[in-house]
Amino acid sequence: MAEAGPALAGQFEDLEQQQDASWLGMWVFLLTEVMFFGGMFAGYAVYRAAYPAAFGDASRHLDLPLGAINTAVLICSSLTMALAVHHAQRGARRHLTAFLVLTLLLGVTFLGIKAVEYTHKFEQHLVPGRSFLYEEGTARHAELFFVFYFAMTGMHGLHMVIGVGLLAVLAVRAWRGRLAPPRVAPVELSGLYWHFVDIVWIFLFPLLYLISRT
Numbered sequence: 127m128a129e130a131g132p133a134l135a136g137q138f139e140d141l142e143q144q145q146d147a148s149w150l151g152m153w154v155f156l157l158t159e160v161m162f163f164g165g166m167f168a169g170y171a172v173y174r175a176a177y178p179a180a181f182g183d184a185s186r187h188l189d190l191p192l193g194a195i196n197t198a199v200l201i202c203s204s205l206t207m208a209l210a211v212h213h214a215q216r217g218a219r220r221h222l223t224a225f226l227v228l229t230l231l232l233g234v235t236f237l238g239i240k241a242v243e244y245t246h247k248f249e250q251h252l253v254p255g256r257s258f259l260y261e262e263g264t265a266r267h268a269e270l271f272f273v274f275y276f277a278m279t280g281m282h283g284l285h286m287v288i289g290v291g292l293l294a295v296l297a298v299r300a301w302r303g304r305l306a307p308p309r310v311a312p313v314e315l316s317g318l319y320w321h322f323v324d325i326v327w328i329f330l331f332p333l334l335y336l337i338s339r340t
Contacts, residue, residue: 181265182338203232214313
């Protein structure tokens, strides 16, 4: 049985004010995330401009097909997440649950492919540190590229793990009928977070994988 509606917290006058506060909180959180990733993007851009040849050569050591597949996976997950929000607003419990699970599976697929990529880099000794091996004469600058690669994709992967966890919780709640209208804000806010994480990857993919490929 669906619950009657969301509980009103004591600090709010009505449910509309509570919902507005939830959306404001999420947008503020995402703004801090933009600044966080923006700092890494800015640092990458500075060193990319300083050492274009080394960064371009190092980029060619990344697995372009796997990166492209992951990009397609995340684009599909954005679609399924949008459909989950749509069905949440309609009160279609089964469809909501199905699309949340599908989005979760796509997220797990992304993480699995990324784990394969990371494994390849360990095998090729391209992980920054004492074991880093690079045949070209620009080894130091190439290692810097991989510092950015692991830092940026690693933080993005961490956000994906958090997103997958949120989706798992939402899928269980949806199956139990606890996300019926008007109690759909958790799905909408989680969808906003998921789309943000997808957009970050849309920027990461060309910056890391496609430079100097022509």
